[in-house]
Amino acid sequence: MTVSATSYAGRPATVPRWVSIGLIPLINLALAFLVSGLVVIAIGENPLDAVRFLIYGAFGYEAAIGYTLYYATNFIFTGLAVAVAFHCGLFNIGGEGQAYIGGLGVGLVCLYFDFLPFWAILPLAIAAGALFGAAWAFIPGYLQAKRGSHVVITTIMFNFIAASLMVYLLVNVLIQPGQMSPETRQFLPNARLPAMHEILAWFGIKFARSPLNLSFFWALICSILVWAFIWRTRWGYELRTVGENPRAAVYGGISPSRSIILAMLISGALAGFVGLNEIMGVQQRILLNFVAGYGFVGIAVALMGRNHPVGILLASLLFGMLYQGGSELAFEMPTITREMIVVIQGLVILFAGALENMFRPAIERFFLRRAEAAGSRRPAPAE
């Protein structure tokens, strides 16, 4: 069940790059939006008005941009998490649980190390988010690598186990005494990530209040690190080889099980960073269900972004826009709720992921034929 277009390997790559990384994803996206538009019509609203509200809600004013980028931060983390696993041929659906447990790690540091100054807490929190997220991904990774238990199923199970564990911990252990709702106390000011409007204020720039915070920069740094890891290190090379062809990897002296475990560890660590944004940046306490489906959005983001950090950044921005614009839309058009965004998300996964082969062969054939016609004077290379 590897996720790769292996059926196209071995074919001469004469399809222009802009077609495979630009045109085809855009066609899939357009289809997803088209069907979403039909749903809006079925509800009895005007889809063009909906788009107008959505775009205004996402970019129309300063705070909107802040919110859009705040959502995008989560999606960059979860999107990268899914992509790293994809490159190793693994489908990590466990981003939801890994982000949840990662947030626990971040929160514990913020709660119990708050005698330290901020600059000391920050690296600890990053490390804890990575460690807890990676630990939650380690068991499914280990079981896949050593015992052949399918990672899709085990990560689904681990999402549910994480949810139960967090309820138990928050209700019985971490809850602030004398309080009804299962939440910890608020973090001290030195254990909070500064918000973007505060950071910009240090430089004398005025920016509207929004949940956007320092973790956005960490997300950008992670994108660069993931790119460098996947395409510029030996480990990344091994990981991609295992993803393409585990048997060839063995002949090349690569240990598939080591790569699988490594990919899952990194994937879980990246998902765990959602906790930096949500727990340390926005909520400033540990609470239930703060992941709210961001782990699943990561799958759509990775599929749209074709598992490349640049694509993931763009797709995260798109989904950030949908999430923020969607709230505005729900406000302006009461018949449309925020769940409309979940519909679009499902359609993007459907068209960009499951049905990616619907148009790709026809489009590629078209461009291959054009290339052949153009190069017919030259002798064709032997296959």
Place this chain on the structure above:
Amino acid sequence: MEYFNLVVTLLDATVRVATPLVLAALAGLFAERSGVVDIALEGKMLGAAFIGASVATVGGSAWLGLLAGIVTAIAFSLLHGYACITHRGNQVVSGLAINILLAGLTPTLGIAWFARGGQTPTLSGDARFQAITLPFARELADVPVIGPIYAELISGHNLLVYLAIAAVPLTAWVLYRTRFGLRLRAVGENPAAVDTAGISVSALRYQALIVAGVLTGIAGTYLSVAQNAAFGRDMTAGQGYLALAALIFAKWRPVPVLLACLLFGFLGSLEARLQGVPLPGIGQVPVQFIQALPYILTVVLLAGFIGKAIPPKAIGIPYVKER
């Protein structure tokens, strides 16, 4: 006697909780035995629950609701098939897409149609599957031991519960005693051999998915038209995934599916009663632990520590006719 009554009520609740799990897990069994991964059980159940309740509300008939629920689930089964059989798309991605799509679509349409925050109006009378009292249940109720077992545990469920129980031997018969079942099992293990015998792999897998659609349709409608009297947001609450876990736990076999679902159902009904009650010798068991237990057990089983769960050999691999 007090303990006896407690056990009977507990088992009674177990049957109610296990019913949708049995139906969904059997649906998964048909799909996965044919070689198609079906993590879309959750979404299809949710869709069927919503459309089933909506049609039952408008049409005033539980049967119409059931029909609509089944049609809905079949439609999404066919979409799944179109993506992963016809276009050889990734089966997990397709299933996930359906789950997410329906998680969004059901409240969106629910709010637009009924304006009740995603709920459907409460069903009553003929619009809902009512409990059936089996013959002599009232007369026998006072007989010790047998009376409560017959009157409480066996009698007094709605039609779909009995249907789910009947579906287990029926599935076993279809799977092991019919030509369709033989071909189904073969296509999940070695599709090339089935193809060589002149049987269409795609057609068989589509048929399996249609059967899966019927069963998930019943499972979903049970939730909103029989067990409860309305559709509520996210009413499946992970039961599709739990059914998937039960299917793996049962190693893709019909009778163990029933037992696994009853075990998970028992844990579910136990959890509701154990809240804050200390167990003799063990002390208080956290409710969340019992909630997580089915998933933990499935992971342990998958890891091969208690027996080995070996999936159908061709599962998840799109069939390519000629290389």
